[in-house]
Amino acid sequence: MSTLNAPRIRIPRSARAGEVIEIRTLIEHPMETGLQGPRRDMLTRLLVRMNGETLLAADFRNGTSANPYHVFFVRMERTSSFDFTWTDEAGRSARAEARVTVG
Amino acid sequence: MTTRRSLLALALLPAAAATADDALQAAIRDAVGNAAITDGGITLRAPATAENGGQVPITILAESPMTAADHVTAIHVFATANPTPGIATFRLTPLLARAEVQTRIRLAEAQHVIVLAQMNDGRVRRATAEVRVTTGGCLT
Numbered sequence: 001m002s003t004l005n006a007p008r009i010r011i012p013r014s015a016r017a018g019e020v021i022e023i024r025t026l027i028e029h030p031m032e033t034g035l036q037g038p039r040r041d042m043l044t045r046l047l048v049r050m051n052g053e054t055l056l057a058a059d060f061r062n063g064t065s066a067n068p069y070h071v072f073f074v075r076m077e078r079t080s081s082f083d084f085t086w087t088d089e090a091g092r093s094a095r096a097e098a099r100v101t102v103g
Numbered sequence: 104m105t106t107r108r109s110l111l112a113l114a115l116l117p118a119a120a121a122t123a124d125d126a127l128q129a130a131i132r133d134a135v136g137n138a139a140i141t142d143g144g145i146t147l148r149a150p151a152t153a154e155n156g157g158q159v160p161i162t163i164l165a166e167s168p169m170t171a172a173d174h175v176t177a178i179h180v181f182a183t184a185n186p187t188p189g190i191a192t193f194r195l196t197p198l199l200a201r202a203e204v205q206t207r208i209r210l211a212e213a214q215h216v217i218v219l220a221q222m223n224d225g226r227v228r229r230a231t232a233e234v235r236v237t238t239g240g241c242l243t
Contacts, residue, residue, distance in 0.1 A: 020200040031209075035186050055198045061189030063182045063209050065158050065240075071205035074198065 004029065004043075004094035007086060014101040015076040023048075026069045027086050027094060033062040042089050043068060049083040050074065076102050127181060127188040127217075134179040134192065135219055138227045145220045147230040156210040156240030165202035165220035165228065169195075175202035177221040184214035209240035 007027035015021050025046065034040030046058040046068070056072055068086075084096040131140075148162040167175045174197045180190040193204050202220065210216070213235045220228045 033187075050198055053198060054194075054196055056196065056204075057194040058204075059192045059194075061191060062187045063180070063185050063190030065207040065209050069205075069207050073200040073203055075200035 004086060004088065004092050007084065007094050007096050009082075009084060009096050009098055011082065011098045012100060017077060017102050018075065020073050020075050021100065022071060022073055023082070024069070024071045025084060025096075026067060028067050029086075029088065031060070031064060031066045031068065035062070040089070043086055044089050045085075045087045046070065047085045047087075048072075049085075051080050052083075055082075076100055078102050123184065123188075127183055130181055130188040131179075131217075131219070134177075135221055135227045138221070138225055140219065140227045140229050142229050144228040145218060145230045147216060147218045147232045149216055149232040149234050151233075152235040152237060153210065154237045156212070156236035156238055158207045159210050159234060159236075159240070160205065160207050161216065161232075162205045163193075163203065163218045163220075163230075167202040167220075167222070169197050169199055169201055171197050172223075174223050175220050176223050178202070178204055179219045179221070180206075180208065181217045181219075182208070182210060182214060183217065185209070185211045190216075210234055210236050211239050212236055 005028040010024040012021050029043045030041055032041040043060055048056045079102045080100055082098040085093060087093045145165040153159040163178050165175045175195050178193045181188045182190055190208050195202055215231050215233050217231045
């Protein structure tokens with residue numbers, strides 16, 4: 001399995017207990033639908049886990065822009081680890097990790 | 104102007120128009136089954152005019168406490184006039200602080216964007232927004 005270009009995550013390093021934090025993700029990907037071009041090359045999924053539990057799972061179809069960008073919000077109760085995985089139709093993937101300290 | 108053009112398109116190409124609508128309805132039924140869909144309880148923020156149809160920023164925000172007992176399980180996004188109607192599906196969990204997702208979508212031409220929020224009790228809520236596009240999104 002080959003690797004996609006390094007994704008970018010924007011997430012605070014620390015938060016107060018109960019604080020809502022914003023998480024932004026961006027990954028470089030052409031998202032070629034193949035409708036007009038010679039070949040299809042689409043990212044299909046982003047899975048975000050928090051302390052091993054699924055937080056958000058996104059499935060992408062043709063109308064998702066190139067270089068998919070996503071923002072979502074989490075309420076922090078304790079120090080947590082985040083794990084982001086993107087996969088495309090060719091079986092390539094990218095991973096990123098982050099840790100947010102509470103207290 | 105858009106309405107007049109759509110009407111003209113409908114008059115000239117009834118078969119093609121019906122096919123696009125069928126594809127949209129099929130995509131919606133595929134996402135939420137036969138659940139009744141009601142308007143309200145969800146907001147879709149999108150620009151009235153997008154300079155670049157290839158990167159149209161949208162925000163979807165459903166009203167929900169996001170607790171284990173009462174939360175949004177999925178947000179589905181559709182385009183009414185793209186070559187294929189599907190944009191994305193987001194599976195949400197109560198670990199999220201609110202039922203809000205921001206993303207960027209592709210729109211081939213001026214059209215409506217439809218978002219649906221599925222609640223854990225089976226209800227489905229809908230919001231739509233009309234977006235004009237200056238330069239059509241490259242859907243290659």
